[in-house]
Amino acid sequence: MSSSKSPQPPWSYSVLQLVAVVLADTEDGLTGSEIRDLLVRLDMQDPLPSATKRVRLAEAFLVAQNRFGDPRRVITFIVTAMEPVRYRSNPELFTLRQDRLNEHLAFVGLRVNDEGKVAKGAVAQTLDEASRIATSIRDELHRRKCHPSVLRYCSVEVLKKDHFHACLEAAKSIFDRLRDSTGVSGDGAVLVDAVLALGKSGVPLLAINSLQTQTERDEQTGLANFVKGLNGLYRNPTAHDPRLSRTISDDELLEVLTMVSMVHRRLDGVSAPNGGGSER
Numbered sequence: 001m002s003s004s005k006s007p008q009p010p011w012s013y014s015v016l017q018l019v020a021v022v023l024a025d026t027e028d029g030l031t032g033s034e035i036r037d038l039l040v041r042l043d044m045q046d047p048l049p050s051a052t053k054r055v056r057l058a059e060a061f062l063v064a065q066n067r068f069g070d071p072r073r074v075i076t077f078i079v080t081a082m083e084p085v086r087y088r089s090n091p092e093l094f095t096l097r098q099d100r101l102n103e104h105l106a107f108v109g110l111r112v113n114d115e116g117k118v119a120k121g122a123v124a125q126t127l128d129e130a131s132r133i134a135t136s137i138r139d140e141l142h143r144r145k146c147h148p149s150v151l152r153y154c155s156v157e158v159l160k161k162d163h164f165h166a167c168l169e170a171a172k173s174i175f176d177r178l179r180d181s182t183g184v185s186g187d188g189a190v191l192v193d194a195v196l197a198l199g200k201s202g203v204p205l206l207a208i209n210s211l212q213t214q215t216e217r218d219e220q221t222g223l224a225n226f227v228k229g230l231n232g233l234y235r236n237p238t239a240h241d242p243r244l245s246r247t248i249s250d251d252e253l254l255e256v257l258t259m260v261s262m263v264h265r266r267l268d269g270v271s272a273p274n275g276g277g278s279e280r
Contacts, residue, residue, distance in 0.1 A: 011071045011108055016061040017054075018104040019074070023081055024053035028096055030081060032056075042076055075110075075118045082116035092156055099139065114161075137161075137250055141257060147264040149173050150257055158257075163248040170260045171235035174227055177267060181206060188236070189228045196224035206270040223266055230259060 023029050030038070032053055039046045039060055045067075048059045064073040078101065087094035094116070102111045102121070111121030138158050141151065151158075153173035157166035175187055178195045182205045186194060195205045198221060202211070208223055209216040234256055248256075 008071055008108060008110075010065050010069065011074070013058075013062060015104060015107055016065065016071075016074065017058045019078065019101065020054050020058035020061060022097060022100040022104065023078070024057045025100075026053075028093065029053065030057075035060075038077060038080060042073060042080065044073055044077065071108075078112065079116060079118055082112055084116045091161075095138075095161060137254060140254060144254075144258060144261070146257060147261040149177065149264045150261045154257070158253075163250070163253045166253060167234045167248055167256050170257050171230055174230070174260060174263050174267075175235075177264065178206070181267070181270070188231050192224050192227050192231070196220065196227065206267070208266050208270050210271075223263070226259075227263060230256075230263070 024035060030053070035053060035057055036046065036049070038044075044060055045063045046056070046060055047063050048056045050056075051059070061071075061074045061077070064077075065071050067073070082094070082097065082101075084094060098112045098114075105111055105118070106121060106124035109121055109123040110118050113119045138155070141158070150170050150173060153176075154166040154169040157163075157169055175191055178191055179185065182195050184191065184194050184205065193199070198204055198211075198217060202217070204211075204220060204224075208220055211217050211220060
């Protein structure tokens with residue numbers, strides 16, 4: 001979107017403030033010197049240089065909008081701040097800011113795309129609509145209350161939008177947990193058989209239920225086979241195939257991570273081999 005045109009009517013001060021809050025966030029926003037340099041570079045006034053970053057930037061946006069009669073210079077500031085080259089060593093920060101900006105820009109029918117440009121988007125009338133429009137995979141995982149073990153293993157890959165390796169790291173989290181919980185070495189199907197399968201004794205190292213009925217034994221076997229299936233579908237292929245030959249969509253990634261989360265929740269309440277209580 002070119003800043004030489006008048007793309008929109010003036011934004012409300014609330015929207016200007018919200019955009020400033022994202023870009024000048026205390027932890028993840030621009031530094032004071034970065035804000036100063038961008039304002040100078042874009043020929044924008046800095047009316048409150050000694051104020052907090054958020055107030056300073058919001059006032060600079062308001063002055064610029066009043067000067068031009070529209071938000072063109074504010075949009076230029078966003079585009080300049082979101083230039084992908086700025087995030088080459090920290091791509092997850094780009095995604096974090098992009099997600100947060102998009103939730104607020106939805107109120108004016110705009111969004112920051114993956115190229116860092118401000119483009120047309122769906123218009124939100126309510127907070128729920130804005131959240132739904134801007135929802136990222138990371139936000140959706142939190143909404144689904146994805147197990148912390150999954151997020152711990154692949155949050156960086158999710159923020160980088162590296163679906164290929166996010167699936168790999170998520171699958172690996174299950175096998176790491178099986179090893180940590182039992183001390184058993186090995187990997188893949190061999191590890192699953194050693195830890196979760198009923199085996200000849202009918203007593204697995206980690207039991208997800210009391211194993212007193214055929215239904216409970218079938219459930220135990222089902223989980224073991226399910227983990228083997230995840231390994232075959234998403235760990236072995238991603239570990240051996242070139243990334244370019246395998247495409248994983250947003251929907252598929254969410255489905256994989258949700259399945260891995262389910263496995264971790266079943267493992268949260270497993271019993272030790274001697275029936276000595278939860279592994280949690």
